[in-house]
Amino acid sequence: MNIQYILEIVGTFAFAISGALAVKDQKHQDWFGASFTAFISSIGGGTLRDVLLGSYPLVWISDITIIHAIMLGILATFIFYKFLLRLRKTLFLFDTFGIALFTLVGTEKALNLGVRPEIAVIMGVFTATMGGVIRDVMTNEIPIIYRKEVYATACFTGACVYLILDSIGIERNTAFITSAIVIIVIRILAVRYQWSVPRFFR
Numbered sequence: 001m002n003i004q005y006i007l008e009i010v011g012t013f014a015f016a017i018s019g020a021l022a023v024k025d026q027k028h029q030d031w032f033g034a035s036f037t038a039f040i041s042s043i044g045g046g047t048l049r050d051v052l053l054g055s056y057p058l059v060w061i062s063d064i065t066i067i068h069a070i071m072l073g074i075l076a077t078f079i080f081y082k083f084l085l086r087l088r089k090t091l092f093l094f095d096t097f098g099i100a101l102f103t104l105v106g107t108e109k110a111l112n113l114g115v116r117p118e119i120a121v122i123m124g125v126f127t128a129t130m131g132g133v134i135r136d137v138m139t140n141e142i143p144i145i146y147r148k149e150v151y152a153t154a155c156f157t158g159a160c161v162y163l164i165l166d167s168i169g170i171e172r173n174t175a176f177i178t179s180a181i182v183i184i185v186i187r188i189l190a191v192r193y194q195w196s197v198p199r200f201f202r
Contacts (some may be wrong), residue, residue: 005178008105009069011098015042015131016073018095021084022139027138031078037135038074042066044131049106049123053113055173081197092191100183103155104162104176125152150190153197158183 019041020034041059050058060066078086106127110120129145129152136143145152156177165175189195 004101004105007097007101009065010072011094011101012042012066013073013076014094014098016070017077017084019131019135020074022135022141024081024085027123034077035074037138038077039070039140041131041135042070042073043103044196045127045129046106046131046136048130049109049127052126053110053115053123055109055113093188096184096187099151099155099187100158101152103128103159103183104179107159108176109164113193117167121156121159121163124162125155128152128155150186150195154183154186154190155184190201 016038019038022041023034023037027140043058043066046059050056103124105124107120107124109127110123111117115123133143133145161182162175162179165178170178
């Protein structure tokens, strides 16, 4: 079991927590609603990527550990709900770490399946963000990629950095870690200094 796989499972766990917490202000907060939202948040992006790329079986079907990580995230949210609400900043860091990892995992998988680099970048962004988009739609929130804050842009930038480093022969782990750091730093600075993408219409 390599470190990347362990980090991917941790990211899945963190996304499951964010998904379960997303129903806290909803009228119906039952176990099924929280569990389904957590599940979609965790595997939505990867599932969409695999379907578009024609990669079967889907990753969460072929690896039961992913389901176990989601179940643990749901259970942890139920048990430590009040404590987790006080850890908003920590959960933000987990989410940031998660999107960085999932962006690069998605980009790598697409490249390994032989698609063009431009498509690989899109698949990386989809992997990181689409679960959150579906979660927001389900909970009647404005999807995060439509808000002013920098989110998908950080993922896009990191995926591009990874492609550049890979194309010039940088060792795979070095390229992976460097690109992940780029995403994390952009995301943290964007929130800290309230950066936003320029408006399309003025």
